[in-house]
Amino acid sequence: xxxxxxxxxxxxxxxxxxxxxxxxxxxxxxxxxxxxxxxxxxxxxxxxxxxxxxxxxxxxxxxxxxxxxxxxxxxxxxxxxxxxxxxxxxxxxxxxx
Amino acid sequence: xxxxxxxxxxxxxxxxxxxxxxxxxxxxxxxxxxxxxxxxxxxxxxxxxxxxxxxxxxxxxxxxxxxxxxxxxxxxxxxxxxxxxxxxxxxxxxxxxxxxxxxxxxxxxxxxxxxxxxxxxxxxxxxxxxxxxxxxxxxxxxxxxxxxxxxxxxxxxxxxxxxxxxxxxxxxxxxxxxxxxxxxxxxxxxxxxxxxxxxxxxxxxxxxxxxxxxxxxxxxxxxxxxxxxxxxxxxxxxxxxxxxxxxxxxxxxxxxxxxxxxxxxxxxxxxxxxxxxxxxxxxxxxxxxxxxxxxxxxxxxxxxxxxxxxxxxxxxxxxxxxxxxxxxxxxxxxxxxxxxxxxxxxxxxxxxxxxxxxxxxxxxxxxxxxxxxxxxxxxxxxxxxxxxxxxxxxxxxxxxxxxxxxxxxxxxxxxxxxxxxxxx
Numbered sequence: 001x002x003x004x005x006x007x008x009x010x011x012x013x014x015x016x017x018x019x020x021x022x023x024x025x026x027x028x029x030x031x032x033x034x035x036x037x038x039x040x041x042x043x044x045x046x047x048x049x050x051x052x053x054x055x056x057x058x059x060x061x062x063x064x065x066x067x068x069x070x071x072x073x074x075x076x077x078x079x080x081x082x083x084x085x086x087x088x089x090x091x092x093x094x095x096x097x
Numbered sequence: 098x099x100x101x102x103x104x105x106x107x108x109x110x111x112x113x114x115x116x117x118x119x120x121x122x123x124x125x126x127x128x129x130x131x132x133x134x135x136x137x138x139x140x141x142x143x144x145x146x147x148x149x150x151x152x153x154x155x156x157x158x159x160x161x162x163x164x165x166x167x168x169x170x171x172x173x174x175x176x177x178x179x180x181x182x183x184x185x186x187x188x189x190x191x192x193x194x195x196x197x198x199x200x201x202x203x204x205x206x207x208x209x210x211x212x213x214x215x216x217x218x219x220x221x222x223x224x225x226x227x228x229x230x231x232x233x234x235x236x237x238x239x240x241x242x243x244x245x246x247x248x249x250x251x252x253x254x255x256x257x258x259x260x261x262x263x264x265x266x267x268x269x270x271x272x273x274x275x276x277x278x279x280x281x282x283x284x285x286x287x288x289x290x291x292x293x294x295x296x297x298x299x300x301x302x303x304x305x306x307x308x309x310x311x312x313x314x315x316x317x318x319x320x321x322x323x324x325x326x327x328x329x330x331x332x333x334x335x336x337x338x339x340x341x342x343x344x345x346x347x348x349x350x351x352x353x354x355x356x357x358x359x360x361x362x363x364x365x366x367x368x369x370x371x372x373x374x375x376x377x378x379x380x381x382x383x384x385x386x387x388x389x390x391x392x393x394x395x396x397x398x399x400x401x402x403x404x405x406x407x408x409x410x411x412x413x414x415x416x417x418x419x420x421x422x423x424x425x426x427x428x429x430x431x432x433x434x435x436x437x438x439x440x441x442x443x444x445x446x447x448x449x450x451x452x453x454x455x456x457x458x459x460x461x462x463x464x465x466x467x468x469x470x471x472x473x474x475x476x477x478x479x480x481x482x483x484x485x486x487x488x489x490x491x492x493x494x495x496x497x498x499x500x501x502x503x504x505x506x507x508x509x510x511x512x513x514x515x516x517x518x519x520x521x
Binding site for chain 1: 175176179180231234236237238239240241242245
């Protein structure tokens with residue numbers, strides 16, 4: 001955590017998806033911050049997993065539902081189980097848009 | 098005759114949040130000055146509730162945790178409080194006051210010997226109102242966590258997770274007697290040796306529109322003035338015309354004498370006996386015979402005589418039939434005259450805290466006993482009955498070694514707890 005906060009990293013946004021996936025990533029980020037507000041915003045990256053950010057199984061399901069609502073998608077929550085990273089979640093969501 | 102285990106437990110911690118004050122010390126001061134938290138609703142008509150005692154709480158309360166909380170408990174408590182629905186957050190913050198008051202944050206009871214009771218039912222109606230619109234789209238956007246949050250046991254799970262307790266636990270229901278039934282359940286667990294201590298939380302009772310309107314139509318809740326009528330009178334007054342709801346939450350730590358001695362925690366008071374009965378009715382109708390029977394049972398199981406009881410915290414909601422029935426039961430048990438116990442109605446200050454009322458009033462009883470006063474009954478000038486020693490417009494100094502706290506709920510549920518200031 002201290003690495004993220006103290007080291008003047010080059011361009012944190014460079015790690016973020018660009019194009020259509022960027023919008024989905026932003027929606028995921030907003031939802032994570034709504035469900036687990038104690039998570040530092042800069043730790044939410046495509047490489048991170050929600051488990052590592054402290055989200056339990058119910059939190060993860062809530063994040064998915066919030067994103068679906070935000071993006072006005074209707075996809076069974078079960079389709080999002082077992083995704084290893086936030087990036088994988090973004091990719092799956094993007095396929096349904 | 099079978100001899101049951103003693104119906105007694107020590108009180109070693111208290112917590113309370115009501116419209117008149119948050120925290121036991123401030124609550125005690127508010128009771129002494131007779132501060133009333135009920136705000137009448139301007140322009141309320143004969144079909145609308147006349148007023149409400151609102152709990153001035155907010156999500157920011159999660160940042161106002163007791164200063165003495167150890168860091169890890171503080172982190173867990175804050176995390177849970179921020180995320181929880183309002184009712185669960187209130188339960189958690191109130192429980193933490195009682196927890197710290199009982200010294201459980203520095204001198205714990207073994208986790209598997211610490212019991213939890215949440216008193217109240219239908220506690221999630223306010224949360225349900227918030228979530229329900231999300232079903233409207235028909236696109237399935239209902240949070241998975243609602244499956245847990247919609248259960249009353251969300252209170253129990255959240256408290257157990259934050260406090261790290263693994264002893265027995267349950268929610269306990271008894272309509273407006275829930276708080277008292279919950280305290281009785283805790284006394285039983287301690288008497289049966291199932292736990293060394295039990296945290297009892299009287300839960301904040303939501304009053305969503307459906308329930309509110311049904312209570313108005315039943316005639317149980319005071320409504321706005323008909324033309325020419327004045328504001329509703331307080332409980333135990335002839336001008337009362339129903340209860341005024343109050344938002345509130347309270348917690349008590351009950352503990353076995355052996356556990357309290359081992360932890361070197363001084364008791365605040367004791368529950369020495371109780372009576373708990375049904376009235377063979379599904380209605381809201383109170384029964385004088387049953388109300389008298391639970392008080393007599395509380396006295397008998399505590400080994401106390403009526404003359405030893407110096408104070409009764411009446412259930413007294415402000416419904417004319419309920420108040421006059423309780424008054425008649427009090428005269429039946431204690432007689433009439435100057436030597437009878439002081440009687441007041443804490444609901445005249447806090448409003449009717451519904452499921453939490455029994456625990457709110459248990460805290461009120463303990464603080465009045467310990468500080469030696471009987472709180473006022475503001476505005477009570479035309480009593481429903483003669484022969485009761487009702488407190489007046491200001492607090493009375495009084496030596497209160499022994500007191501009763503009554504609760505009566507819809508469905509004929511009646512309970513009375515006997516409190517002693519100086520545990521024997």
